[in-house]
Amino acid sequence: MKEYISNSPAETEEIAEKIAKSLKAGDFVAFYGDLGAGKTAFSRGLVKYLAPECLELVHSPTFAIVNEYVGEKISIFHFDMYRIKDEDDLVSTGFYDYEERNGIILAEWSENIPFAVPEDAVKVTIEKTGETTRRFTVC
Template sequence: MTEKTYISHSVEETEKIAASICPELKNRRFLCFFGSLGAGKTAFTRGIVKELAPECLGLVHSPTFAIVNEYLGKDVQIFHFDLYRIKDEDDLYSTGFYDYAERGGIVITEWSENFEYVLPIDAIRVKITTLDENTREIIVDY
C-alpha cells in the first residue's frame, strides 16, 4: 500500500484533498475514516461527493443519527455510514451494511476503528488528526 500525508488548513483544502483521491475509488469501493469527533470526516466526504456526484452535494451531512446516508448520483452511488453508535456485529448487520457493500457503489465509513476487522483489506484508509482549530493532518493509505 502507498501512504500519502497531507496538511489541510481549511475545510475547502480538505475537500480538494478528497477530490484528488477519487481516481483510486474506481478500483476500490471502500473508503474508511479514522479520526476524532470534528476532525473533518464529513468534509472529506463532501469533497468526494462534490467530485463524483455533484448533484448530491447539498445532501451531504454526518449520518450520526441516520446511521447511513445515500447519495444516489447520476453515475455513482455513495453510501456514507457512521459506525459510532453501532455496538456489535449484529447491529452492523441490521443496518444493511453488507447489503450496501454488494450494491456496487462506494461505501464510506466514519468511525471505522470500531469495526476495522470487517473492512476489506484493500479499502482506502484515511486518518485525520486535528493539529489545531483549522489545521488537519490527513494520512491516506491506498
C-alpha cells in the same frame, strides 16, 4: 502511504477531490479520527467529484447511520459507525446489503468496525493539529 496537510475545510475538500479521482465502484473508504476531525468534510469533497448532483445531501449520518447519495454515474453510501459495537449492530444497519450494491462505501468511525473493513480499503486517518489545521494520512 501519503500525507496531506489542510489549513481549512475548503482545502480538505480539495484534498478529497484528488483522492476521489482514483476511486471506483466497489471501493471502500475507511475513516479514522475524532469528533470534528473532518470526516464529513472530506466525504463532501469526495461527493463533489463523484456525484456532484448529490452534494447538498452530504451531512454526518449520525442519526440515520447511513446516507445514500445516488449519483448519475455512481452511488455512494455514507455510514456513521459511531454507535456500532459489534457485528449484530452492523447487520441491523443493512451494511452487508449495501456492500452488494456496487457503490462506494464511506465509513466514518471505522475504529468501531475492524471486523468489516476490507483489506484493500482506502484508509484515511485524520488528526487535528490545530483549530483549522488537519493532517490526513491516506493508505
